[in-house]
Amino acid sequence: MKASFAEMLATARREHYAVGSFNVYGYETIRGVIETSRDLGQPAIVAFGAGYLPNMELDEVAGLVTTMSAQVATPIVLHLDHCKSFETIVRAIKAGFTSVMFDGSALPFEENLAETARVVRVAHAAGVGVEAELGALAKGAHSNEEEGEEIYTSPAEAERFVAETKVDALAVSIGTVHGMYKGTPKVDVGVLKKIAAVCPIPLVLHGGSGTPEQIILECITDGIAKINVNTEISMHALDLIRAHLGSGGETHLSQVGRLTVGAVKDVVGKYMGLFRNA
Ligand code: 13P
Numbered sequence: 542m543k544a545s546f547a548e549m550l551a552t553a554r555r556e557h558y559a560v561g562s563f564n565v566y567g568y569e570t571i572r573g574v575i576e577t578s579r580d581l582g583q584p585a586i587v588a589f590g591a592g593y594l595p596n597m598e599l600d601e602v603a604g605l606v607t608t609m610s611a612q613v614a615t616p617i618v619l620h621l622d623h624c625k626s627f628e629t630i631v632r633a634i635k636a637g638f639t640s641v642m643f644d645g646s647a648l649p650f651e652e653n654l655a656e657t658a659r660v661v662r663v664a665h666a667a668g669v670g671v672e673a674e675l676g677a678l679a680k681g682a683h684s685n686e687e688e689g690e691e692i693y694t695s696p697a698e699a700e701r702f703v704a705e706t707k708v709d710a711l712a713v714s715i716g717t718v719h720g721m722y723k724g725t726p727k728v729d730v731g732v733l734k735k736i737a738a739v740c741p742i743p744l745v746l747h748g749g750s751g752t753p754e755q756i757i758l759e760c761i762t763d764g765i766a767k768i769n770v771n772t773e774i775s776m777h778a779l780d781l782i783r784a785h786l787g788s789g790g791e792t793h794l795s796q797v798g799r800l801t802v803g804a805v806k807d808v809v810g811k812y813m814g815l816f817r818n819a
Contacts, residue, residue: 542610542611542613542614542615542616542617543606543607543610543611543616543617543618543619543639544584544616544617544618544639545618545639545668545670546586546618546620546639546640546669546670546672546709546710547640547670547709547710549584549586549616549618550670550709550710550743550766550767551709551742551743551766553584553743553766553767554742554743554744554764554766557761557762558761558766558816558817558818559746559757559760559761559765559766559767559768559816560583560584560585560586560618560766560767560768560816561583561585561586561749561768561770561809561812561813561816562586562588562620562622562745562767562768562769562770563585563586563587563588563769563770563771563774563805563808563809563812564588564589564590564593564622564769564770564771564774565587565588565589565593565602566593566596566597566775567596567597568605568798569798569801569802569805570774570801570805571587571602571605571606571609572609572802572805573774573801573802573803573804573805573806573809574587574805574809575587575606575609575610575612575613575617576613576802576806577805577806577809577810577813578613578615578617578809578813579612579613579614579615580806580810581810581813581814582615583615583813583817584615584616584617584618585615585616585617585618585809585813586617586618586619586620586640586767587606587610587617587618587619587620588620588621588622588769588771589602589619589620589621589622589638590621590622590623590771591621591622591623591624591625591626591629592623592685592686594629599621599629599632599633599636599638600636600637602619602636603619603633603636603637603638604637606619607619607637618639618640618670619637619638619639619640620638620639620640620641620642620672621633621638621640621641621642622642622769623642623644623686624641624642624643624644625643625644625645625647627643627656627659627660630643630660630663630664631663634663634664634667634669638669639669639670640664640669640670640671640672640709641660641664641669641670641671641672642671642672642673642674642712643656643657643660643671643672643673644673644674645657645673645674646674646675646676646677646689646712646714647677647689650675650698650702653673653675653702654701654702654705654706657671657673657702657706657708658705658706658707660673661706661707661708665707670709670710671708671709671710672708672709672710672711672712672745672767673702673706673708673710673711673712674711674712674713674714674745674747675694675695675698675699675702675711675712675713675714676692676693676694676695676713676714676715677689677690677691677692677714678691678714678717678718678719678747678748679691679718679719680718680719680720681718681719681720681721681722681723681748681751681772682720682721682722682723683720683721683772683775683776684718684719684720684721684771684772686719686720689719691714691716691718692714693714693715693716693729693732694713694714694715694732694736696732696735696736696738696739696740697739699711699713699736699739699740700739700740703740703742708742709742709743710742710743710744710745710766710767711736711740711742711743711744711745712744712745712746712747713732713733713736713744713745713746714747715728715729715730715732715733715736715746715760716728716729717746717747717748717749717752718748719747719748719771719772720748720750720772721750721751721772721773721776722751722752726751726752726753726756728752728756728760730756730759730760730763733760733763733764733765734763734764736764737763737764740764743764743765743766743767744764744765744766744767745765745766745767745768745769746760746765746767746768746769747769748769749768749769749770749771749773749812750770750771750772750773750774750776751772751773754815757815757816758815758818761816768812768816770808770809770812773808774804774805774808774809777804777807777808778800778801778804778805780804781800781801781803781804782797782800782801782804785797785800
C-alpha cells in the first residue's frame with residue numbers, strides 16, 4: 542500500500558532502523574523492489590531518479606507503482622530521486638509521487654535553502670514529503686551519476702537549513718560515494734553524530750552500494766533512517782544477464798526480464814535485512 546514518506550522515516554529514525562530506497566528504471570526493477578517488500582514484510586521506497594526520465598515518464602512510473610503497491614500490505618513510498626528542476630517536481634507531485642528530492646547541493650547555501658523552502662511549500666500543500674541535500678558526494682566506479690567534488694555537510698549549516706526549510710529528511714555527505722568505492726571508504730561517522738545532534742529529522746545516506754556493513758550499522762545508530770542503493774542493483778543484474786547470455790543456449794528476451802526481477806530481489810533483500818538489523 543502507498544504510504545507517507547514523512548511518517549515512514551520518522552518512525553525509522555525513532556526506532557533506529559533504516560528504510561531502503563532502491564532505484565528503478567522500468568517494470569522489472571519496480572516489480573523486484575515491491576515483491577521483496579511483500580516477501581520480507583518490510584517497508585520500501587521505490588526511487589525513480591530524474592536522470593532516468595529517458596527510460597520512463599513520471600505518470601507511467603506512478604501508474605505502475607500505484608497498481609503494484611495496492612497488491613501488497615507493506616508500506617510503499619514512491620520517491621522522485623535527485624531532481625534539480627522545480628517544474629519536474631511539480632509534474633511528479635501531479636503524477637502521484639508520495640515524495641520528492643530537491644537536489645540543490647550544487648547551489649550556494651542560501652540559494653539551496655530558498656529553493657528547497659519553495660519546494661517544501663508546494664509539496665506539503667499537496668501532502669507530499671520532501672528530501673533535500675547539503676554537501677556533495679564524490680563519484681565512484683560504475684555510476685552514471687554526475688561527477689562531483691566531495692564536500693562534507695556542515696553541522697551548523699544543516700541545523701539552520703532544516704529549521705528554516707521544514708524538509709522531512711536531509712541527505713548528508715559524510716564520505717560515501719555514488720557508485721562502487723575505488724579504494725577504502727573514508728566515512729566520517731563523527732560528522733554524522735554532530736549533524737544528528739542538531740537535526741532531529743530523519744537523515745539520508747546516499748551511495749549505499751558497496752558500503753561496508755559495519756559502517757552502515759553505525760550510521761543507522763547515529764540517525765540515518767533512509768539509505769539509497771542504485772549501482773549494485775544494476776551491476777548484479779548485468780552480471781547475471783551476461784552469464785546467462787554467455788552460457789551459449791538459446792534464449793528469449795522475456796527470460797532476461799525475469800532474470801532482472803530476480804537480480805533486483807537478491808540485492809534489495811540483502812540490504813533490507815541489513816537495514817533492519819541495526
Ligand atoms: P549508489 O549508486 O552508490 O548505490 O547510490 C545510490 C544513490 O545514492 C541514489 O540516490
